Amino acid sequence: MAITKVKSLKGEITVPGDKSISHRGVMFGAISEGITELTGFLDGADCRSTISCFKAMGIDITQEHDHVVIHGKGLKGLSAPSKMLDVGNSGTTTRLISGILAGQKFISSLNGDESIQKRPMGRIITPLTSMGAHIKSIKDNGCAPLEIGGAPLHAIHYDSPVASAQVKSCVLLAGLYADGVTSVTEPVISRNHTELMLKGFGADIKSEGLTASIVGGPRLIGQKITVPGDISSAAYFIVAGLICENADLLIKNVNTNPTRAGIIQVAKNMGGNIELLNERIVSGEPVADIHVSSSDLHGCEISGEIIPTLIDELPVIAVMAACASGTTTIKDAAELKVKESDRIATVTENLNNMGADITPTDDGMIIMGGESLHGTTIKTYKDHRIAMSFAIAGLVADGETSFDDEGCCVISYPNFFDTLKALS
């Protein structure tokens, strides 16, 4: 795959279903009674890992492209898997399923790829252990492979040191299996799809400020859910529409939940032409069509409370900042270091290789915008968001941008390059 500079970028697109919502739809459907039907499901490798884990625990799931039907067996209906669960590359699968596995009478184990085996699991081991769960890192290094389950749980209040929806959701899901009320307080609010969706399934779950709480032992009932487009996938085209010349894009049917949509605010702060059209609520989530066009962008500071609302978009936001005039400073984003790759390092390395001027910091990066970019071979480190962010950089770079391995896009956006090609 090689990307070259485009002279114009125009059209109307849809992006694949939201990854976070797709994972949760399968998980919550599996532990509910009756049928859960998902339309608009993300048929990507990560969400397939979630499906295969629940199939391995006796749940009947059928999938045709973006349509998935889950025959739930209720809170206590999972059966012991006959072998180690394979979570692939998926941090969301690993951390959320661990909350569910912690509440099971059987003992199970899970593992994933090389990247998953480096990601920190101490952040879920700590709260689950204080709920009474049996959970251990098999290699005793705070990472997967993990062994989980077989112990009764009690409710806790957990003050999470990180703003992480995966940690929050893990504890809330374990809370379904505990007596009493389990609550989690975060330093800054993270995405709230678990809270919104579990309520729809019948859980007694509340959010007040930075605290979410759940009552144990509910009866969950299967639901019909329409999964909206993923703003993390839309982000590549939002940035493309803003940085390319003669660009005008309409990205239809995108989830704009405020706990996810920080990129829209940042694009506005940087002077981007971006507007939300046809705003509506679908399956309890805010959805809109996003219109973007070529813009004269300027740098800004991105820090504080907005960070968890755009954490997955920071690689492509860094590309946007490199194309803006002036300096952009990204702070309070140390979480970037523990994603599918160390994204402070991988963004810095690739953008600098393209001729940009970026300095990494402990919790972010400083980008001096305005240098012209040139093509190079992108080192993706098998990180889907790095591959796609730098494909967008390639649209404005001189020469050819290629990839050491762009196959990783299947994690969250299998037909990304087809969509890009059709537009340009």
Ligand code: S3P
């Ligand atoms: C996710 C939460 C985020 C995000 C990840 C998906 C989720 O991770 O980076 O891609 O679906 O809950 P953290 O919660 O660990 O920040």
